[in-house]
Amino acid sequence: MLAVNHLSISFGGVKAVRDVSFSVAEGQVHAVIGPNGAGKTTMFNLLSGVYKPSSGEILFRGENVASMPPEQLARRGMSRTFQNLQVCMNMSAIENVMVGAHLKLNQGMFQAMCRLPGLRRRDAACREEAARLMDFVGAGAYVGAHASQMPYGALKRLEIARALAASPAMLLLDEPAAGLNNTETGEIEKLIRKIADSGVTVLLVEHDMKLVTSISDRILVMDHGSRLADGTPLEVCANPEVIAAYLGASVTAGVMQ
Amino acid sequence: MKTLFSHGAGLAILAAVLLAVPLMTSNAFYLDLAIRIAINAIVAIGLNLLIGYAGQISLGHAGFLGIGAYSSAVLTTHFGFPPLLAMLAGAAAVAALAFLVARPILKLKGHYLAMATLGLGIIISIVIANEAGYTGGPDGMPVPALTVMGREVTGDATWYALVALLLIIVAWAAQNLIDAPAGRALQAIHGSEVAARVAGIDVAGSKVKIFVLSAVLASLMGSLTAHYVGFLTPGQAGFFHSIELMTMVVVGGMASVFGSIVGAALLTLLPQALSAFEGWETVVFGAILMITMIFLPAGLVPALRLRFAKGGR
Numbered sequence: 001m002l003a004v005n006h007l008s009i010s011f012g013g014v015k016a017v018r019d020v021s022f023s024v025a026e027g028q029v030h031a032v033i034g035p036n037g038a039g040k041t042t043m044f045n046l047l048s049g050v051y052k053p054s055s056g057e058i059l060f061r062g063e064n065v066a067s068m069p070p071e072q073l074a075r076r077g078m079s080r081t082f083q084n085l086q087v088c089m090n091m092s093a094i095e096n097v098m099v100g101a102h103l104k105l106n107q108g109m110f111q112a113m114c115r116l117p118g119l120r121r122r123d124a125a126c127r128e129e130a131a132r133l134m135d136f137v138g139a140g141a142y143v144g145a146h147a148s149q150m151p152y153g154a155l156k157r158l159e160i161a162r163a164l165a166a167s168p169a170m171l172l173l174d175e176p177a178a179g180l181n182n183t184e185t186g187e188i189e190k191l192i193r194k195i196a197d198s199g200v201t202v203l204l205v206e207h208d209m210k211l212v213t214s215i216s217d218r219i220l221v222m223d224h225g226s227r228l229a230d231g232t233p234l235e236v237c238a239n240p241e242v243i244a245a246y247l248g249a250s251v252t253a254g255v256m257q
Numbered sequence: 258m259k260t261l262f263s264h265g266a267g268l269a270i271l272a273a274v275l276l277a278v279p280l281m282t283s284n285a286f287y288l289d290l291a292i293r294i295a296i297n298a299i300v301a302i303g304l305n306l307l308i309g310y311a312g313q314i315s316l317g318h319a320g321f322l323g324i325g326a327y328s329s330a331v332l333t334t335h336f337g338f339p340p341l342l343a344m345l346a347g348a349a350a351v352a353a354l355a356f357l358v359a360r361p362i363l364k365l366k367g368h369y370l371a372m373a374t375l376g377l378g379i380i381i382s383i384v385i386a387n388e389a390g391y392t393g394g395p396d397g398m399p400v401p402a403l404t405v406m407g408r409e410v411t412g413d414a415t416w417y418a419l420v421a422l423l424l425i426i427v428a429w430a431a432q433n434l435i436d437a438p439a440g441r442a443l444q445a446i447h448g449s450e451v452a453a454r455v456a457g458i459d460v461a462g463s464k465v466k467i468f469v470l471s472a473v474l475a476s477l478m479g480s481l482t483a484h485y486v487g488f489l490t491p492g493q494a495g496f497f498h499s500i501e502l503m504t505m506v507v508v509g510g511m512a513s514v515f516g517s518i519v520g521a522a523l524l525t526l527l528p529q530a531l532s533a534f535e536g537w538e539t540v541v542f543g544a545i546l547m548i549t550m551i552f553l554p555a556g557l558v559p560a561l562r563l564r565f566a567k568g569g570r
Contacts, residue, residue, distance in 0.1 A: 163455075
């Protein structure tokens, strides 16, 4: 599904991601973990086309998509959520989800202005599908709400629904459980499993180790922009370098910051 | 109560009001005001699509309006164009100009975009004022009557029917756009550009399209104004007219089509109503705007809608 080869990016003199390679198999849940500043979100921004890599390649379903802008990646079946929410607060909840289905419905502005009947029908179907997706992610109670009225936890789910509305082949989740309590984290875990079971390949960045180890087929560990380890949860947790990064080196890194 | 302002109901109310005006009065003064309101409302709706929905500010829209107006005046007077052809030529010129400047300009955000569009508007109005050989410069120029298929459009009643019909069509089309995927895309760009891109929305392309569309609407209304009034001064293309148009959008309500109509009506009527303040009109005008912004920052129509919605529960 996804193969990353020798991917690097630098901002000025800072190498945020250096020479990272890993691959994600179809239908798997793959996690990216690492201390703060390890380059996880930067990696996500590279994979989703928000940043252009300095070097390396990203093979998505066999095609090199490195440097491709997000709107083209979306056409190829890549979707994502954001660590700091990117919900459109000027729109209603369900319209946010419908935005996710943009590519399925898209037509020109002039056809839209003329209110063609076929378009109306597809739009109504899209609205139903969006309501169904809000139910699926557990935000069904907010179908009639405006995005600005929703609590944080529901907004995180709304973003997932928006990403799913595109019917992606691969979904990138950037810290889906950040800021959630234990109950909510448990629900997110179930949701991610449901998404994976529906055939969507999931790559997620997450700090909650309990969530990561219980849900992931494989884990990529990053530290200081480099790949530290990549393997099954058991392999990764037994890796001495990973333990050092988390218990030793990260403490000194934290003090240096 | 939310349905009160829903798509169909809003249009029905608009149509009823537009029909009622000529039935209630045949007074030329009031009809003239109604015509000006309708023309301003169309420009404001176009501008609201850009500012209120897509979140891209323009402080230079009077420039586009001015190009349309002066194309109609100059091409008919000096080059013998029939009025409709002159109007279309002006709109085409505005479309081309807006398209050319849109990509570089719309990469800017916030204050920078405001400054860039402001500059564009000022350049246009200076060119119009300086080309006195064609435009009459600061003194202005007369504009021949509008003729459609050999027949002259004269009389307030005819003009009123024309612009009222146009206003209904534009309000209908704008509302359709907003409720469709292309319109949601514009609102998503306003809400989060990166989220819009990730959803597959062509952000740059959508911005260019809506910028061109709103500029062309301004140009067409500029042409109509020129023919209707019969005389044109560079003030039409000036900075203050741009601000006036934007105030209509803001006071009526950002991201509200019917708000733009209410805003256009208020901003067109207020100077008349305030004429009693002899010399202090501008001060009172400014005070009203400030009070509106402090107490109804979302604009009149969205604030009223919210109040109705709460009262209905």
